Amino acid sequence: MSTLFARTPTPDPSATVTVEPPLEQAQSACESGATVCTWVADTTGSSTFGLWAETLYRTPLRILIVLLAGWALRSLIHRAIGKVEAAVVEGDQTMTGLSRRMARAAGMLDASPLAQERRVQRARTIGSVLRSLTTFLIWSVAALMVLAELGINIAPLLASAGIAGVALGFGAQSLVKDFLSGLFMILEDQYGVGDVVDLGDATGTVEAVGLRATRLRAVDGTVWYVPNGQVTRVGNQSQGWARAVLDVSVPYGESLAKATAVLTEVGERIYADPDWSQVIMEEPQVWGVEAMSAEAVVLRLVVKTKPLEQWRTARELRLRIRNAFAEAGIENPYPHQNIIVKDAGAGKALPDQADAGRDADVKTPPHGEAKVSREYAGDEEKPH
Structure with a gap:
C-alpha cells in the first residue's frame, strides 16, 4: 500500500488556490491505514478514490464543526446582549454585578423619570449595533477558517483584502465618514427615535437611527434621509426638558x-x-x-x-x-401707517383737511410734499 500512496510533488506555494493541506492530511491517513481510505481503495481498486474519500470525510466534518461553533458563539453573545438590553429597559433593579457596572459606565442608568424613555431608545439602538457587529466578526472569522479547511491559502486573500480595504477607504470616504459619525452619535446619545431634532437642512421627528443615515419626519409629513456624515450640528428639542x-x-x-x-x-x-x-x-x-x-x-x-x-x-x-x-381691558397694539403724498403743493390743503371731523393729521413739509399719519385698529381709524 505504501507504493500506491507515494508522496506527490509539492505544488507551487505562490498559487492562490491549492488543495495541498487536505490531500496531505488524507495521504498521511491512507499511509497509516485509515479505515475509510483503505475500504474505498480495496472496494474500488483505485487509490485515488480512496484518497478523495478520506479527504471528503475529514474536511466536511471540520467545516461543520467550525460552522456550529460560530453559530453557538453568536447565539451566546446575542443572548448576553439581549439580557443587558432588557435589564436596562426595565430598570436597574434587576441588574447585578457586571451588567450594572456596564450600564452605569454607558450612562444608561438615570433615576429621573424623564430619562426612562431616553434609556429605552438608547439601549435598543446600541443593542442592535452590537448584535450586527458581533455577527459580522464571527461569521467573517468562520468563513476564513472554512477556506483554510478547503485548502485555500488565505494569506494572499488577507493581503488582497487589505489592499481592497485601502482602495475602498479612498473611494468610499463618505460611507466611512457616515458610519463613524453614526456610531459616535449613538454612543454619545445625541438623539434617538422619537426625538425632535434640528439637523441644519432638515428638522423633524426621528423615525430611525442607522449607522449610515438618519430618517426624519417633518411636521408637514415629508420624510428626510440625512447621511450621518453630513450632520455638522444637532439641535435636540426633546432631550431632558x-x-x-x-x-x-x-x-x-x-x-x-x-x-x-x-x-x-x-x-x-x-x-x-x-x-x-x-x-x-x-x-x-x-x-x-x-x-x-x-x-x-x-x-x-x-x-x-x-x-x-x-x-x-x-x-x-x-x-x-x-x-x-x-x-x-388691555388692548392689542394696532399698526401705524404713514402716507406721504408727492407734489401736493406747499401750503395746499388735502381734501381730507377740509372736513374737521376727519382723523387725519396733515403736516405740510417743505418741497411740496404732504405727509399724512394714520393709525388703524381693525377697520376703524384713530387719531394719531
Missing part, C-alpha cells in the same frame, strides 16, 4: 406693571391647573421687557415643560393670555 417662550406685545399706552401682573396671574393659574401640572415642570416666569418696536413693548413669558410639550403649552398660554388681556 423643554421651554416654551412667549413674546407678548403690549401697546405703549398701557401700563407695563398691569400687563406683567396679568401675565404672572395667567402663569400661576395654568401651573395650578391639574390638567397641566404634570406637563409644566416649574412655575412660569415673566422675564420682563424683551424688545421695543414702533407699535408696542414686548414682554417675555417662559415656561419649563417636559420634552415635546412646549408647543402645546405655548398654544394654551396664548389663548389664556388673550382672554385675560380682554378681561383686564
Whole structure:
C-alpha cells in the first residue's frame, strides 16, 4: 500500500488556490491505514478514490464543526446582549454585578423619570449595533477558517483584502465618514427615535437611527434621509426638558406693571391647573421687557415643560393670555401707517383737511410734499 500512496510533488506555494493541506492530511491517513481510505481503495481498486474519500470525510466534518461553533458563539453573545438590553429597559433593579457596572459606565442608568424613555431608545439602538457587529466578526472569522479547511491559502486573500480595504477607504470616504459619525452619535446619545431634532437642512421627528443615515419626519409629513456624515450640528428639542417662550406685545399706552401682573396671574393659574401640572415642570416666569418696536413693548413669558410639550403649552398660554388681556381691558397694539403724498403743493390743503371731523393729521413739509399719519385698529381709524 505504501507504493500506491507515494508522496506527490509539492505544488507551487505562490498559487492562490491549492488543495495541498487536505490531500496531505488524507495521504498521511491512507499511509497509516485509515479505515475509510483503505475500504474505498480495496472496494474500488483505485487509490485515488480512496484518497478523495478520506479527504471528503475529514474536511466536511471540520467545516461543520467550525460552522456550529460560530453559530453557538453568536447565539451566546446575542443572548448576553439581549439580557443587558432588557435589564436596562426595565430598570436597574434587576441588574447585578457586571451588567450594572456596564450600564452605569454607558450612562444608561438615570433615576429621573424623564430619562426612562431616553434609556429605552438608547439601549435598543446600541443593542442592535452590537448584535450586527458581533455577527459580522464571527461569521467573517468562520468563513476564513472554512477556506483554510478547503485548502485555500488565505494569506494572499488577507493581503488582497487589505489592499481592497485601502482602495475602498479612498473611494468610499463618505460611507466611512457616515458610519463613524453614526456610531459616535449613538454612543454619545445625541438623539434617538422619537426625538425632535434640528439637523441644519432638515428638522423633524426621528423615525430611525442607522449607522449610515438618519430618517426624519417633518411636521408637514415629508420624510428626510440625512447621511450621518453630513450632520455638522444637532439641535435636540426633546432631550431632558423643554421651554416654551412667549413674546407678548403690549401697546405703549398701557401700563407695563398691569400687563406683567396679568401675565404672572395667567402663569400661576395654568401651573395650578391639574390638567397641566404634570406637563409644566416649574412655575412660569415673566422675564420682563424683551424688545421695543414702533407699535408696542414686548414682554417675555417662559415656561419649563417636559420634552415635546412646549408647543402645546405655548398654544394654551396664548389663548389664556388673550382672554385675560380682554378681561383686564388691555388692548392689542394696532399698526401705524404713514402716507406721504408727492407734489401736493406747499401750503395746499388735502381734501381730507377740509372736513374737521376727519382723523387725519396733515403736516405740510417743505418741497411740496404732504405727509399724512394714520393709525388703524381693525377697520376703524384713530387719531394719531
